[in-house]
Amino acid sequence: MTDLHIPPAGVYPHGQDARQNFVSVLDLIDRVHPIDMVVITGDLAHDTLDASICLWIDSCLSSYEVPVYYTSGNHDSPQQLAKLGAYTGGLKDGELYYAFQEEDRMFIFLDTTQHAVSDKQLTWLASILTACSQDRTHPYVFMHH
Numbered sequence: 001m002t003d004l005h006i007p008p009a010g011v012y013p014h015g016q017d018a019r020q021n022f023v024s025v026l027d028l029i030d031r032v033h034p035i036d037m038v039v040i041t042g043d044l045a046h047d048t049l050d051a052s053i054c055l056w057i058d059s060c061l062s063s064y065e066v067p068v069y070y071t072s073g074n075h076d077s078p079q080q081l082a083k084l085g086a087y088t089g090g091l092k093d094g095e096l097y098y099a100f101q102e103e104d105r106m107f108i109f110l111d112t113t114q115h116a117v118s119d120k121q122l123t124w125l126a127s128i129l130t131a132c133s134q135d136r137t138h139p140y141v142f143m144h145h
Contacts (some may be wrong), residue, residue: 004026007018007046035064042073042144072113073144106132
């Protein structure tokens, strides 16, 4: 999922209930095919990500009892997102990028909060992709921009 743009409670940008849309889509997905994992690729908040929006999203997702992974968008804070979900690792110079492997799949998450992938991330990504090629691991790359 991407660009949730969840507003504060009681706010309906463009006359839409983004909170209800999010819950309805999750419920439909789970009814049709049980959710194994959730990946949200940025812009969780409509304007500025604050703790109340993070807590609301986290509470909605916690009922599914599946891992949740985030990447940061331009409306987000890598520092806030690092506290959520199944993310493991740490912020690297204020950027939230990480990877993990499941069987023959490598899930790679990049930070584009500043509208670009930093040189440090590109160097890291190149090393991960080289290892995937050598190990015959299938890479899945997630980013906002």
